[in-house]
Amino acid sequence: MRFAFYVLFFFPVSLWGQTVCSLESREKLDALLQEISQKETKGEPVATLAVTIGQSLLGVPYVEKTLELPGEEKLVINLTGLDCTTYLETVVALAKISQRAEPSYEAFEKELEHLRYRRGRRDGYSSRLHYFSDWIYQNAQKGILTDITEQIGGSIYPNQPTFMSENPKYYPQLSNPEFIAEIKVSESEIAKRTYYYIPKAEVESLEKNIRPGDLIAITTPLKNLDVVHVGFAVVQNGRIHLMHASTGSMKVEISARPLSEYLLANKSQSGIMVCRLSD
8 A cells, every 4th residue: 555655646747857746736736727727817917816826725735845755856746735835836836827828737847946946947956945035035036026025124134044954864865965065055155145024023013015925934033044934925804814834724724813913923933024926
């Protein structure tokens, strides 16, 4: 039984760029693409599409470490289980290709790789954007988004993450010393940049500047980490809430409490970075 499950889950149904996608994930993705193609989405703002598509994935189970497969780095597509980052990447990739005349599996594949990897190209484990603050910077460079945190009232965020290089035991691929050295280079590059955040005590007063579909990256008081959670801003009853893959409910959900209250209830969260998707 275990062998049969392994084959079903990991068998690559697409070999473009060594992509791994289970049959169940492929069926779910094809159904989403079919639904998108039947709607008039061309010309719709990408943020609006992100909210709509993100809502279509509500209830999908939270599953972590789906990208951590043994061997050579592969592009993993998994719509049957999502963590906060893979949920956000999946939704953004689908929203981006929805603006095109004929969204396709191949287009999604290429868009996901473009988002997930440095310079938009999968080139080994270290090319994946492991730190989300780096993900923000690199995707801003690609023209996919703008970090608007400073613009809407943010303060300087001391950002010098070293968690991965200091804790290789948590990452099987970091048994390779070359990868640790490459991760240290990435950490050094992040530390040289200037980042901003909105402290959680100020989120309620500044949430009027946040729009539905903005990307929310939640920061931490821990000095060796940058971002501990991500999701999308949505509006409910006139307040900003978080649409995310939650470790609390273990599924994709919209937070019951407004974002500012959600943050205040979590000691491991210090504030937010806010990014706006580009059309």
